[in-house]
Amino acid sequence: MNFAPLPSVDVAQVxxxxxxxxxxxxxxxxxGHVEGALHIxxxxxxxxxxxxxxxxxxxxxxxxxxxxxxRSAQVTQYLVQQGIDAVNIEGGMLAWDGAGRPMVTDGGASxxxx
Numbered sequence: 001m002n003f004a005p006l007p008s009v010d011v012a013q014v015x016x017x018x019x020x021x022x023x024x025x026x027x028x029x030x031x032g033h034v035e036g037a038l039h040i041x042x043x044x045x046x047x048x049x050x051x052x053x054x055x056x057x058x059x060x061x062x063x064x065x066x067x068x069x070x071r072s073a074q075v076t077q078y079l080v081q082q083g084i085d086a087v088n089i090e091g092g093m094l095a096w097d098g099a100g101r102p103m104v105t106d107g108g109a110s111x112x113x114x
Contacts, residue, residue: 006073006076006077006080006088007076007080007086007087007088008069008073008076008087008088008089008090009063009087009088009089009090010090010091010095011089011090011091011095011096011099011101012099014063014089014101018061018063019038019055019056019060019061019062019063020034020036020037020038020063020064020065020089021037021038021040021052021055021062021063021064021065021072021075021086022034022037022038022039022040022065022066022093023040023041023042023045023064023065023066023071023072023075024039024041024042024065024066024067024071024093025041025042025043026041027114028067028093028113028114029041030105030106030107030114031105031111031112031113031114032093032097032103032104032105032110032111032112032113032114033093033103033104033105033111034065034096034101034102034103034104035102035103035104037065038051038052038055040052042066042071042074042075045075045078052079052084053084056084056085059085060085061085061086061087062079062084062085062086062087063086063087063089064076064079064086064087064088064089065089065092065093065096066092066093067092067093067094067113067114068091068092068093068094068095069088069089069090069091069092069095072088072089072092073088076088093113094113096113097112097113
């Protein structure tokens with residue numbers, strides 16, 4: 001049972017130079033993502049946890065993203081339990097896209113939310 005409210009932010013509150021952790025799967029990432037985001041699919045997360053702790057460095061806030069906010073909420077809760085300053089991005093990539101925030105693809109194609 002989770003008694004503490006999950007820390008979360010609106011997409012507009014994510015700084016341009018903020019650390020965004022995208023926990024969506026590879027096909028979702030390939031369709032479109034936040035430029036500069038760290039991509040660790042939720043299915044690989046525990047095995048690749050060290051990549052995140054390295055990126056978060058000296059207490060950088062981690063903005064956790066998925067498609068709509070469900071998977072990222074689970075990862076955010078886990079990170080907070082590990083003592084990491086993490087927040088869930090409300091509405092995920094759908095809200096990001098809806099707010100007109102920039103998205104990219106690795107191949108240069110038009111980005112979209114899968």
